[in-house]
Amino acid sequence: MQLTNKAGTPVQWQDYLKSGHRIFIGSNAAVPNALIDNLIENSAQLHDIETVHILTFSDNVWAKPEHKDLFKVNTLFIGGKNVREAVAEGRADYTPCFISEIPTLFKQNILPLDAALVMVSPPDEYGYCSLGVSVDVVASAVKSAKVVIAQVNPHMPCTNGHSFIHVNQIHAWLTAEQRLPEIPDQQIDPVSERIGQYAAMLVENGATIQIGIGKIPSAVLKYLMNHKDLGVHSEMISDGIIDLMKSGVINNRRKTFHKGKTVTTFCIGTQRLYDFVDKNQHVEFYPSEHVNSPVNIAKNDNMVSINSAIEVDLTGQVVSDSIGHQFYSGIGGQVDFVRGAWLSKGGKPVIVLPSTTKDGCISRIVPHITEGGGVVTSRGHVGYVVTEFGIANLIGKSIRERALELIRIAHPKFRDDLLQQVRKHYWVPTYQDNTPTSVPELGAVELKKFTLGGERFILRPLSPADERRLQEFFYSHTKETLMMRYNHHLTQMTRENSCQLVSVDQHKDLALCFTQRDHLGEIIQAVGRYYFIEASNSAEVAFVIRETQRSKGMATTLLLQMIKIAKKRKLSSLIACVRRDNAAMLKVFENAGFVRGYSEDFDEISLCLTLEETITNAKEIE
The missing domain is CATH 3.40.1080.20 (Acetyl-CoA hydrolase/transferase C-terminal domain)
Structure with missing residues (x-):
């Protein structure tokens, strides 16, 4: 292979490069390896040429120890064995920079380029070559460099966009076939x-x-x-x-x-x-x-x-x-x-x-x-x-x-240790003593998507990070809702109380919520929980739904999910105590198979579900 100029006349690298010059090397899958090899083979009297590049999928031969007198490596992104080793051993420099601002380094002569070594596709009928699979910072290097030297590769795709360079912009080139490096899809673990x-x-x-x-x-x-x-x-x-x-x-x-x-x-x-x-x-x-x-x-x-x-x-x-x-x-x-x-x-x-x-x-x-x-x-x-x-x-x-x-x-x-470590810096108050626990019965992905009433919601476990969200949820309730849920009119939900309610040992008790997200925040729309009763191998169930979200099936869906989980945990039964005047919630429980029983409190109705008799039918939208 011979380097030639525009007229097709053979030229030498020394016609374009001098010792101490700075060159740019093409990026990613478009590393002009044939050019680099040719330069190394014909580099007599050349020394200390600084190479500048970003990620290069290549053998990166210019970064090998045997070429340290010819090349001084300055990489703007570390990648590949030889480059990474050269940086680690101090034979190469790493210059951190945002990719969007690397072109400014070239254009404003902060890193002035004496030459750009790039790979292009063969020219079309109009004389335009494509930079192909790697336009990135190559385009700005081509514009900023005093000399452009190209490897014309028949295997380089011709890509659309602002990817073209005319043959008149190229000072010298050689034609060399080179298969582009391939990175096959890895097996997803x-x-x-x-x-x-x-x-x-x-x-x-x-x-x-x-x-x-x-x-x-x-x-x-x-x-x-x-x-x-x-x-x-x-x-x-x-x-x-x-x-x-x-x-x-x-x-x-x-x-x-x-x-x-x-x-x-x-x-x-x-x-x-x-x-x-x-x-x-x-x-x-x-x-x-x-x-x-x-x-x-x-x-x-x-x-x-x-x-x-x-x-x-x-x-x-x-x-x-x-x-x-x-x-x-x-x-x-x-x-x-x-x-x-x-x-x-x-x-x-x-x-x-x-x-x-x-x-x-x-x-x-x-x-x-x-x-x-x-x-x-x-x-x-x-x-x-x-x-x-x-x-x-x-x-x-x-x-x-x-x-x-x-x-x-x-x-x-690692969660317990992380919580203890963070306490040293007083980021978490003393009453926050529980780390988050998972609900494995929900599956590997603990977030479930549901469409209810034509809207999209996420069902997930409550966690200690929900402290403020639960506070906001509580203060959204009307007096009537608070009375139905707590049987008396609560007026305050302190941080301590909220923290206690969200710091649930989900392996024993259970607390689930429906939330909605916009692009910035997340709002709790419903909470369902049960409290495990060890003596009877049962659990007591309770719900509260935001007023604006009622009649969409949230309580029913939460209840069916909790029944599934309770059955997987081999609980014998679920119980609930509902105010006699809370007709909507009584209907939810009875539709799920709960049976009314004796209650000592006239204002409340006790309900019980024997789990072996339960069939769940929630429609879950993945």
Whole structure:
């Protein structure tokens, strides 16, 4: 292979590069490896050339120790074995930067580029080559560099959007076939599957999504298959979007920015994906400064950004680029999209991570950031955090409330210690002495979607993090409701009392609630609970429904769910005491099979259900 200029005349690297120059190397799946190999082979008299790049799916030969005199590596995103080792050993530098702002480093000569080494498709009949699967910061590097040297690769797809460069902009090139690196879909493990189920619940029909690659993103996309009218505005796309687009789930119809188009800066996946984006007019590639601009992201209503993390502390600080003192990846586009989702009308910034490390020995929900770890997404930016144990909504939450929310989605074996650790900083009052417990009988995903009265609701366990929500729920009740529920007129629900009511040992007693979410908050609409009576292996049941939500079947649905759980726990019976004048609630119990019995209090009616005789028939909408 021979490097040639525009006229087809053979040229030398020394015609364009001098020792000490700074070069840009193409990104992601578009690393011009043939160019790099050719440069190394013909690098006589060249030294200390600084290489600048982001993530590169390649052998990254320029970062190997044997080339340390030829290349000085400065990576803006760490990835790949050789680059990560070079950074760890001090042979390479890591420069943290938001992806949206990397082009500014080039344009304003903060990191002036002497040359850009990129990969392109063969030119079309008009002389235009495509940057193909990696436009991202490559486009700005091409515009800013003094010299552009290209590897023309027949295997590079021709992608639409702002992805083209004319042959007149290229100073030298060589033609070399190179199969694009493939990253096949990984097998989704049970933890990732559950995280995917929870995260997908935060995506409403008509939303626009940003998502990455890996087991958790694949799981999220899997559970979006029953959604409608989704859009994509994402830094990257992977194989997971193909079937969603072909089935019409992703149609970009309701997008409010780049309507009708899937928009991205790069793609990485299998050959199937590269074939899918080739000349696909429904997928457009734009530079990072456009796609990753928080202002542009926010132009999409109902924007949902889904990003991963290494650890999250109990105040909501998100560590994503380092493991302690060891830099692992980079800032990338996480903050760009978190901020954009925040600014979007109806938007949701979501952070996803397993609750523990792979071996299960270390919690990734931590009382404080590991020494050396760096915050990528601040506690002021975080919105939702999702693990396999649920969704923590941190929006508008105090430090105390955040700690309780995050402890609730931590692995159960670490919850007690996390609560004790957090006490050292007085974030949780002394009366908060119970950690959240699960209701395994609800299934692996403890959130259940129901449609009642034409509205969507979530059924889930109450938890200590619901203290304030339960207070608000109590103060929404009328005097009549309080009398029906408590048989006397309560006037106050203190924090202590509310905390006691939500700090339930769900393995023994049971407390479920119906809630509704908008893009920011969650409101309790109904609560059903039972109290276990050990002496008779039974439980006493009680309900309260928000006045505006009655006659929708909430009490019946809660009761049927509790009957299911009680039967699984092998309880003998359920009992209830209902005021004689509460006809609506009496009807709910009797329709479920409860039988009236003797009561010492004339104003109350006692009811009992023998569980072996019960048949449940709640219609649950998954």
